[in-house]
Amino acid sequence: MSAVVEQPGAPVAQPTVHRASFGSLLRSEAHRFRSRRFIQLLLVLAVVGWVVSTVIGLLNYGTPDDGDLADAQARLDEIVAEQQVFYEECLEDANVPDDTTPEEWCGPAPTADNFGGPEAFLDKAPFDFGEAGTSGALGVAALAAALAVAIGATWIGAEWSSRTIVALLFWVPRRLQVMAAKLTVLVAAAALFGVLTQAAWLATAGIWEALVGGPDALPENFWSALLQTQGRGVLLVVLAAVLAFGLTNVVRNTGAALGIAFVYTAIVENILRALRPHWEPWLLTSNALGLVQQGGYTITYWNDGPIGPDGNPPEYYLGPLQAGVYLGLVAVVLAAVGAVLFAKRDLH
Amino acid sequence: MPAVQLTAVSKSYRRRGRPPQKALDNLDLLVESGGVHGFLGPNGSGKTTTIRVLLGLVSADPGGGEIRLLDQPVPDGLPDVIGSVGALVETPLFFPGLSGRLNLQLLAEAAGVSKARVEECLELVDLSGRADDRFKGYSLGMKQRLGIAAALLKAPRLLILDEPSNGLDPAGIRDVRELIRRLGRDGHTTVLLSSHLLAEIQQVCDSVSILARGRCVASGPVGEVLASRGSGDVLVQIADPAAAAAVLQGAGFSVSPADGALMVHSVAAPSDITRVLAGSGLYLEELRRVTPDLESAFLAITGDQPHDGPAAPGIPA
Numbered sequence: 001m002s003a004v005v006e007q008p009g010a011p012v013a014q015p016t017v018h019r020a021s022f023g024s025l026l027r028s029e030a031h032r033f034r035s036r037r038f039i040q041l042l043l044v045l046a047v048v049g050w051v052v053s054t055v056i057g058l059l060n061y062g063t064p065d066d067g068d069l070a071d072a073q074a075r076l077d078e079i080v081a082e083q084q085v086f087y088e089e090c091l092e093d094a095n096v097p098d099d100t101t102p103e104e105w106c107g108p109a110p111t112a113d114n115f116g117g118p119e120a121f122l123d124k125a126p127f128d129f130g131e132a133g134t135s136g137a138l139g140v141a142a143l144a145a146a147l148a149v150a151i152g153a154t155w156i157g158a159e160w161s162s163r164t165i166v167a168l169l170f171w172v173p174r175r176l177q178v179m180a181a182k183l184t185v186l187v188a189a190a191a192l193f194g195v196l197t198q199a200a201w202l203a204t205a206g207i208w209e210a211l212v213g214g215p216d217a218l219p220e221n222f223w224s225a226l227l228q229t230q231g232r233g234v235l236l237v238v239l240a241a242v243l244a245f246g247l248t249n250v251v252r253n254t255g256a257a258l259g260i261a262f263v264y265t266a267i268v269e270n271i272l273r274a275l276r277p278h279w280e281p282w283l284l285t286s287n288a289l290g291l292v293q294q295g296g297y298t299i300t301y302w303n304d305g306p307i308g309p310d311g312n313p314p315e316y317y318l319g320p321l322q323a324g325v326y327l328g329l330v331a332v333v334l335a336a337v338g339a340v341l342f343a344k345r346d347l348h
Numbered sequence: 349m350p351a352v353q354l355t356a357v358s359k360s361y362r363r364r365g366r367p368p369q370k371a372l373d374n375l376d377l378l379v380e381s382g383g384v385h386g387f388l389g390p391n392g393s394g395k396t397t398t399i400r401v402l403l404g405l406v407s408a409d410p411g412g413g414e415i416r417l418l419d420q421p422v423p424d425g426l427p428d429v430i431g432s433v434g435a436l437v438e439t440p441l442f443f444p445g446l447s448g449r450l451n452l453q454l455l456a457e458a459a460g461v462s463k464a465r466v467e468e469c470l471e472l473v474d475l476s477g478r479a480d481d482r483f484k485g486y487s488l489g490m491k492q493r494l495g496i497a498a499a500l501l502k503a504p505r506l507l508i509l510d511e512p513s514n515g516l517d518p519a520g521i522r523d524v525r526e527l528i529r530r531l532g533r534d535g536h537t538t539v540l541l542s543s544h545l546l547a548e549i550q551q552v553c554d555s556v557s558i559l560a561r562g563r564c565v566a567s568g569p570v571g572e573v574l575a576s577r578g579s580g581d582v583l584v585q586i587a588d589p590a591a592a593a594a595v596l597q598g599a600g601f602s603v604s605p606a607d608g609a610l611m612v613h614s615v616a617a618p619s620d621i622t623r624v625l626a627g628s629g630l631y632l633e634e635l636r637r638v639t640p641d642l643e644s645a646f647l648a649i650t651g652d653q654p655h656d657g658p659a660a661p662g663i664p665a
Binding site for chain 2: 019020021024025027028029031032035036037158162163164166167168169170171172173174346347348
């Protein structure tokens with residue numbers, strides 16, 4: 001530190017009063033978010049993953065010519081014919097119970113549709129955007145939500161592990177303002193991440209459709225359904241990030257928070273599904289599915305409750321609105337608990 | 349206007365299964381504006397807790413106590429004055445994966461401090477050459493220097509430094525001492541320096557407060573605090589120590605030899621020694637009151653009794 005001695009006058013500035021505004025705090029937090037190596041690594045991996053999955057899709061889908069279609073049709077016909085033989089044997093079977101007819105006992109006659117049509121027998125089927133569009137958006141939303149959990153947990157967890165959040169209070173002593181700035185940046189970043197991942201899915205699907213797509217036209221209301229699914233997928237990504245942020249802020253440790261999240265989704269939810277099926281509408285992953293999946297999620301209680309008058313097991317419909325409100329409430333409550341604890345606790 | 353004022357402030361830490369640990373016990377502390385104020389105390393005496401209370405990181409026990417920082421009440425008025433307060437409390441806290449420069453830039457952005465000031469402070473602590481290295485690669489001394497740079501970023505009116513010399517090499521300690529001295533003399537900055545290096549405090553500080561068991565047991569200008577702990581001993585240099593000793597003992601003084609001189613104990617008025625010796629035809633070469641150094645004063649004031657460990661498990665004093 002000889003500079004202190006060698007340059008005695010210059011750096012000791014006249015005292016000035018610096019006031020931290022919420023805007024400057026937001027800019028600083030956004031800068032830090034962009035600078036995080038985890039985020040930079042995640043983006044690089046996401047781009048690599050997108051390229052790899054797009055290439056894999058291109059290699060696995062194909063545009064069949066007439067010969068391929070004829071081969072597939074022949075194989076389908078062969079299978080249907082084999083099954084028709086079994087079906088007829090079943091109809092003639094002497095062991096059919098007396099209280100039922102052979103048609104009821106053996107079910108409907110096999111058709112080509114039972115085996116997915118000739119497309120199912122193509123070595124490389126064409127990509128069907130009309131069929132895969134919304135389910136792909138759902139899958140991408142699930143993957144992005146899992147990554148958003150890691151983003152949300154590490155965003156605040158890194159602060160607690162390095163205790164830099166305490167140092168920041170030397171600059172901005174309003175603790176709730178500090179927490180609000182961090183949460184705002186996270187929500188904005190998670191929303192952007194969700195939008196980018198859904199845009200990446202559209203790009204992938206567009207490339208596949210253009211290069212290895214099938215001849216079928218898109219169904220009616222396709223774009224409306226797809227964009228709604230994608231919008232709800234972005235909402236799920238934001239909620240996942242806020243949930244992880246809130247949980248990590250409560251336990252003040254990234255590893256502990258991610259461990260709790262893993263145990264909950266991998267163990268607790270499955271135990272509850274098995275032992276308490278009627279609790280499923282309150283499980284987070286069921287609500288995540290109900291939120292994003294087109295048409296919501298219908299829970300069927302196969303092993304629990306009386307069979308209804310129509311002969312079907314009881315069902316529970318978990319619609320996107322209900323699921324979204326529920327997940328939103330859980331996220332807000334967790335984030336609020338973490339923020340209040342942060343505001344009240346002694347910090348060392 | 350005092351830079352720091354605490355009146356009857358208490359702080360207890362709750363402990364699971366044990367009675368609360370009192371870290372501050374009706375603490376009164378006054379630090380006037382300007383100069384360098386030393387903040388001393390044994391481990392667990394409440395120094396760091398006091399600093400944390402001042403910065404709003406730890407809440408004082410409710411009821412009666414008053415805390416003011418640059419004339420604003422804490423914690424309510426803290427947002428109004430925090431822009432004038434720089435602090436380094438114990439270990440410097442930075443993002444390990446980010447560079448030193450970026451760590452400072454993030455803090456500067458949050459408070460609206462210019463990038464130029466970041467470079468000034470890096471230069472000030474001689475870290476410009478390593479500013480783009482990641483913080484986790486820094487040595488302990490470099491981390492400490494970055495912490496000091498962060499505390500100086502705001503060009504604060506009040507600079508709170510908690511053990512700033514931790515991890516520094518001798519040259520670094522000297523440079524920090526020079527810096528603190530210069531800041532204390534610039535007429536704009538008050539430095540509150542908490543350190544266990546008593547010699548450093550004595551060299552640098554204009555005034556000092558000594559804490560023990562959460563209370564302020566001595567406070568004031570360094571000279572006054574030292575004088576208050578003086579033993580009344582007077583060192584006498586004279587050509588014939590044996591004769592002088594006999595004369596002084598005959599006059600009722602308590603005398604002991606001291607390396608070719610005489611140490612006269614518990615002297616109320618040193619002029620009495622001059623008069624008695626001169627009356628016997630013995631003339632002094634030197635007569636000097638013996639004042640204790642800060643270490644002696646500190647040990648005498650605090651009774652050399654460290655508080656019973658840290659204030660609470662994991663809680664710094």
